[in-house]
Structure formats: C-alpha cells, structure tokens
Amino acid sequence: MIDDERMRMRALTWQGTMKVSVEDVPDPEIEEPTDAIVRITSTAICGSDLHLYDVLGPFLAKGDVLGHEPMGIVESVGSAVTRVKPGDRVVIPFVIACGHCFMCVRGLTTQCETTQNRDTDTGASLYGYTELYGSVPGGQAEYLRVPFADFNALVVGTELPDERYLFLSDILPTAWQGVQYAELPEDGVLAVIGLGPVGQFAARIGRYLGHRVIGVDPVAERRTMAQRHGIETLDLTPDVVEILRDLTEGRGPDAVIDAVGMEAHGNPVAAFSQFAAGLLPDALAKKAATTVGVDRLAAMMLALDAVRRGGTVSLSGVYAGAADPMPFVTMFDKGITLRMGQCNVHRWRDEILPLVEDPADPLGVDDLVTHTVPLEDAAHMYDVFKKKEDGCVKVVLKP
Numbered sequence: 001m002i003d004d005e006r007m008r009m010r011a012l013t014w015q016g017t018m019k020v021s022v023e024d025v026p027d028p029e030i031e032e033p034t035d036a037i038v039r040i041t042s043t044a045i046c047g048s049d050l051h052l053y054d055v056l057g058p059f060l061a062k063g064d065v066l067g068h069e070p071m072g073i074v075e076s077v078g079s080a081v082t083r084v085k086p087g088d089r090v091v092i093p094f095v096i097a098c099g100h101c102f103m104c105v106r107g108l109t110t111q112c113e114t115t116q117n118r119d120t121d122t123g124a125s126l127y128g129y130t131e132l133y134g135s136v137p138g139g140q141a142e143y144l145r146v147p148f149a150d151f152n153a154l155v156v157g158t159e160l161p162d163e164r165y166l167f168l169s170d171i172l173p174t175a176w177q178g179v180q181y182a183e184l185p186e187d188g189v190l191a192v193i194g195l196g197p198v199g200q201f202a203a204r205i206g207r208y209l210g211h212r213v214i215g216v217d218p219v220a221e222r223r224t225m226a227q228r229h230g231i232e233t234l235d236l237t238p239d240v241v242e243i244l245r246d247l248t249e250g251r252g253p254d255a256v257i258d259a260v261g262m263e264a265h266g267n268p269v270a271a272f273s274q275f276a277a278g279l280l281p282d283a284l285a286k287k288a289a290t291t292v293g294v295d296r297l298a299a300m301m302l303a304l305d306a307v308r309r310g311g312t313v314s315l316s317g318v319y320a321g322a323a324d325p326m327p328f329v330t331m332f333d334k335g336i337t338l339r340m341g342q343c344n345v346h347r348w349r350d351e352i353l354p355l356v357e358d359p360a361d362p363l364g365v366d367d368l369v370t371h372t373v374p375l376e377d378a379a380h381m382y383d384v385f386k387k388k389e390d391g392c393v394k395v396v397l398k399p
Contacts (some may be wrong), residue, residue, distance in 0.1 A: 010399065011065045011141030012378040018054050020379050025065060028137065028145035033080035036149035038090060042162035043139045044069035045378070045395040046094075046170060047196050048261075048318045050386050052130065059130035067140025067397075068094035068127040069169040071162055074153065075143070083150040090153040092146055093345035094170045096125040096136060099151030107347035115147070123342065140378060142399040154349055157357065163369055163396060164356055167201070172363070174343040175201035175259075176352055178316035181339035182255035184211055191215075191244055191253035191306060193299045195222040195233070197368060197394045198316050199259035203231045204363050208355075214247060216240055216302075221391040229364050244306045252308035260299035261317020297324060307336060315340035368394045375399040 008024045015021050028037055046069050052060060071091040074084055084090065097104050098114035112124035120132045128138020137145065146153055156165045175198050184190055190206040192199045195217035206213040207230050214232045217223055223233035232247075234240055245252050303313045304327060313336055331338070355363050370393045373381055381395045 009142040010375060011137075012067060012375065012397075013062075014052060014060045014064045014066055015062055020053065020066065020382055022376050022378055023063070025063070025137075025141070028143050030076060030078050031145065032147060033078040034148050034150065035078045036081055036084055036146045036153060037075045037077075038070070038072045038092065038144045038146055038153070039075050040070050040072040040139060040142055040144055040399045042071055042166050043067050043141070043375075043397050043399065044166060044169075044171075045140075045381060045385055045397065047198065048129075049382070051261075051318060052128075053382055053386060059132050061131075061135070064128070064130075064135065065137040065141050066128040067138035068129060069166065069171070070127075070139030070144055071156075071166050071169060072144070074149075077149060081149050084153045084155065088153070088155045089158055089165075090146075090155055091165050091168045091349075092127070092139060092144065092153060093168075093173075093349065094126055094129075095342070095345050096127065096134070096147055096152060097346060098148050099346070104151075104346075107344055109344045109346045110342040126342075140375065140397060142375070151346070154353075156353075160357065164361075164365055166396065167197075167365060167368070168345075168349050168352065168356065170343065170345065171197045172201055172352055172356070172365070173345045173348040174198050174316055175205055176348045177341075177343045178202045178257045178259065178314045179205045179209065180348075181312070181314040182206075182257055183312050183337070183339075184209075184255050187211065188254035189214065189248050191256045191303075192231075193217075193256060193258050193303055194260035194317065195219070195226050195231075196259065199257070200226060200229075200368060200393065201363065202257050202259055202316065204229045207231065208362050214244065214253065216244075219388050222393060225367065225393060228367065241302065241306045248308065252306050252311065254308060255312040255314060256303040256307045257314045257316055258299045258303045259316045261315070261319055301327070304331060304334075304336060307334070309334045310336075312337040312339060316343075318342075369396050371395045373397060 011025045074088045097109035097112035101113040103111040115125040125134030192203045215226045218236040
C-alpha cells in the first residue's frame with residue numbers, strides 16, 4: 001500500500017489577489033524520459049512574483065504553485081537523462097528550454113520553440129508563472145519536476161552555501177544581461193533605476209566591469225546596501241533627472257537600466273487599473289489585461305528622460321500592459337536604443353559561475369539576502385517584501 005504522506009508535499013500556492021498560502025499539494029512525478037525530480041533546499045521570492053500577487057491574478061488558478069528561483073538535490077531522473085544524476089546539487093533556471101531548437105542554439109532560450117506557448121502567443125514556459133507561460137508548477141515547494149534536465153539543471157559544487165549559487169536561477173543572469181544590453185562605452189556611466197535585488201546586482205556588475213554607477217531608489221536601506229559596493233546613490237526625488245545630468249556633464253548617463261518594471265511608484269490611475277482588473281471575473285480581466293492594460297511606467301519614463309542622447313535604455317523590469325503609451329517623439333529625437341526581454345539564463349550562467357565561486361565574491365553575492373525563513377512563513381514574507389518593510393531586499397525560503 002502506498003504511503004499517502006509520501007505523495008504530498010508543502011508548497012506556496014496562489015489563492016486569490018493578494019492572497020497566497022502554503023498548502024499540501026501532490027508530489028511531482030517523472031512524466032517524460034528527460035525529466036528530473038529535485039528536492040528543493042533553497043528557493044527565493046522574486047520581485048516578479050509580486051506581479052502574480054496583485055496584478056496577474058486573472059491568469060492564475062487557485063492552488064497554482066508559485067516560485068521560479070530554486071536549487072536543490074536531484075532525487076530521481078528519467079531514463080533519457082545522462083548528464084545529471086541523483087545526488088547532484090543543482091540550480092534550476094526560471095526558463096524551461098530544450099537546448100537544441102533554432103532559438104536555443106542561438107542563445108535565445110526564453111524563445112525556445114519546444115516549450116513556446118503558442119496558444120497565448122508567448123515565449124518559453126516558465127516555472128510558477130501563469131497560464132501565459134505554461135501553468136508549470138513552481139519552485140517554492142519541497143520538490144520540483146525539471147523538464148529537459150540535462151540542459152536546464154546546472155550542477156554546482158558542494159562546498160559553498162546555497163546562497164552563493166541560488167541567484168544563478170534568475171536575478172544574477174538577469175542583471176548581467178541588463179548590463180550587457182546597456183552596451184556601455186569604455187569608462188561609461190551607468191544609472192540603475194531601482195535597487196531591489198536585480199538592481200543591486202546590475203549596479204555591482206557595472207562596477208565590476210569598470211563603469212561609474214549611479215543607483216536611484218526611494219528606500220534608504222537599499223541605497224545603503226548599494227553604497228557598500230561603491231555605488232553612488234540618489235533618492236527618488238522630483239529633480240532626480242536634473243541631478244543625474246549635473247553629475248554627467250549635463251548630458252545624462254550613457255545607459256540606464258530600468259530594474260523596476262510595472263511595480264514602479266507613481267501613476268495611481270494605472271496602479272488602480274491594475275488592481276481593479278484583478279478583481280474582475282477572469283474572462284473580463286484577461287481581456288482587459290491583454291488589450292487595454294497599462295503599466296505604471298514611472299521607472300521607464302525616468303530612464304528615457306535621463307539617458308543621454310544616443311544612449312541606451314535596458315529594461316530588466318517586467319512589463320505586462322498591452323496599451324502602454326510610449327514617448328516615441330522623444331525616443332526618436334534623442335536616438336535612444338531600447339533593449340529588453342526576459343533573461344536568457346543559459347546564455348550567461350557559465351560566464352557568471354566563476355565569479356560566484358570566487359572566494360573574493362566580486363559581485364557581492366553574500367551581501368543581498370536580508371531574510372531567510374522557513375517555507376511555512378512564505379505568505380507573510382510576500383507581504384513584507386511587497387511593502388518593503390523591515391529593510392527587506394531579498395527573501396530566501398527553506399523548505
């Protein structure tokens with residue numbers, strides 16, 4: 001007789017707008033020969049999880065398992081898995097990609113043609129991230145099914161703590177891609193809007209690559225953290241664009257990274273529209289989000305205003321609105337280059353791994369986590385993280 005207790009695990013589930021809870025859910029199982037089952041040892045709350053918390057609810061079902069920043073130990077593998085084996089310690093990227101399609105071999109794993117969601121006209125499937133991206137159970141759980149395990153599961157060492165490796169799942173490659181997309185000239189000046197987890201890493205990467213970096217954030221604790229890594233910081237004041245220009249010979253930074261996205265402060269009308277759409281019946285809410293939805297664009301508008309003429313704006317923050325107004329006259333007149341997109345984690349992780357394992361910790365990976373709590377406390381920490389209370393910058397959950 002099968003022990004029912006072994007068939008259930010604890011996982012953080014979506015229950016409604018602004019409501020998540022840890023519940024018992026079925027254990028994942030091997031479904032395809034290329035699958036692996038990973039026992040999660042650490043998993044993080046990401047800023048984009050907050051979009052599920054209060055904006056993208058219409059695309060979730062009650063009980064969906066959230067989370068896309070996990071790592072752990074391989075428990076079992078399918079018959080076709082050859083590179084990964086039980087007992088391996090692995091980091092799992094948030095993107096689910098096959099590794100061999102037209103897009104994957106070109107490094108565009110977020111556009112994987114094998115896991116692409118053609119019914120919703122979106123890119124590769126993502127863990128724990130709505131029906132728009134496959135409704136795949138996420139990693140804020142005790143166990144996770146990993147498709148295409150040989151390509152997706154990154155085997156790492158055993159000497160360093162989880163927190164040294166965990167952020168290879170998302171935010172560290174996301175920040176790295178954001179800086180690469182910024183295409184800074186030698187000794188260029190980079191401004192980073194938003195000093196949350198991605199912004200912190202983007203700023204540190206910019207410094208590591210030899211650039212002057214100025215971070216902008218309204219939260220004092222986040223500015224203080226950035227300053228520890230040689231980042232100049234500014235409060236989000238009404239005259240911040242003028243200050244940025246004053247600091248850069250009147251021109252503005254060579255590149256600006258928007259590390260905030262649709263959670264930006266400002267535009268209460270757009271904020272209310274986002275919230276109200278989440279309260280509509282699902283069919284109406286989905287229609288509103290995919291046809292007339294707008295984001296709070298304060299961070300993007302700040303970036304477009306502040307960047308120098310001929311400069312680059314790199315979007316790392318997530319946007320979801322289908323009807324966002326853009327200042328194309330200004331963008332065209334200034335000759336701005338705009339780069340964006342979900343992070344192609346697999347393209348960058350091998351390049352970043354030696355920096356993560358460097359004892360000198362050149363990217364300051366050890367100085368990011370502010371809260372480490374049991375998985376059972378996840379619902380409370382979603383609220384703390386959203387409200388930026390208690391100096392919260394990054395939360396790690398321990399199943």
